[in-house]
Amino acid sequence: MFPARIEHYARPRTVAEALAALSRCEPGEAIFLAGGQSAMQAIKSRMLRPQALVDLQAVAELKGITLTGGALTIGAMTRYADIARDARLGGAFGALTDAASHVGDRQVRNRGTIGGSVCWNYVAACTPTAVLATGGRMNLGATSGATRSLAADDFLLGPLETARQDDELLLSVSWDAPAARTGSAYAKWGLVTDALPVIGVGVSVTQDASGKCVQARVALAGLAGGAQRGPAAEVLLMGSAGDAATIDAAFAALAAEADTHSDLSADADYRRQLIQSLGREVAQRAFDRARA
């Protein structure tokens, strides 16, 4: 299959040029092209028929990983391969490298980007869930020159839906400097190695000096509602010592409550099992990283 007719192709070199290229098009006519690992599927299958493409590949200021005083900023055009091999991103940001290093396959990781992934917000995807679990913020710039910053919880609205407006470009995803003794992790189960998650689980926890859990965020991938928090597990983890019994109970509660569905990949009960078993493994790893 090949794309329907495309009238314009632009390859801006700066954010200002990218926004200018977008503002020259009618609203909804143009789309940004990041890694193309989802957009090109949609364009080839003609689910998307953009009149114009604004290719972000040459916008250097959208690429790169910056750590300043513990705070992390990842440019929207930073690829999975670059996130996966950044040795600085353990501990509090471990969920991001866990997710990035198992997206699809190495060809996809050489091209796909964090920005493309959160803007696409596919119903079963790794990065939106890892970003939600770690409490990332989406930094957007509009053609009007306005900028705004949205928490992942407010940005990720549902499958293929985000709070991004048509005239906005995602510039970066960023995280405040994490509290001491914070750890995060992500894991998924799919039909083949590194496949899209049938279920994916992301967890971020912070412990105080006595080992008590004072911050817990749990996020799931693979439910019909898309990337979402798991408050049923969070409340049980909070205040606990991050011990195995509490973790068990937390993910049993989340599995019991989660709105799982049946499809060709797995039935609803199997998805509950996955939430429990992956949740145990991921939470354990998050606490281990918090203690390290």
Added chain:
Amino acid sequence: MPVVKLTVNGTRYEEEVPERLLLVDFLRERLALTGTHVGCTFEGVCGACTIHLDGEAVKSCLMLAVQADGHEITTIEGLAGDTLTPLQAAFREHHSLQCGFCTPGILMNMSDFLRENPDPSEDEIRRGLVGNLCRCTGYVHIVRAVKDAARRMRGEA
């Protein structure tokens, strides 16, 4: 129509291309480099179309030809010089292909993989191969060849 200037297998090209032309179709139909195969419809899951874009393995069916402007591309036709690469030789010796449809994509992916990981474990090789489907071999001989090629490229017997 946009004009793309790019290097493919060491040769410079300057061509007018419609915006919607896929890179894989440009390579196959314009440049007659038909060693790059097409194995899926729109999903980008089979890896048969894998090429090197500035030295890195990517799927050429998920890119437009216009996006390759200013870049350097290597296809299977450009992988070997006068003699086969150690990876290609190992594929031949280990019977790592049957119909051969998947082979160009696998060689392009695995040559990039070995550059990044010169001493891979079997597990790492299998994970590296996830983006390439082979419907004939069952992968066993492919994994064996990649392992053997890695050994030879490290200068071990």
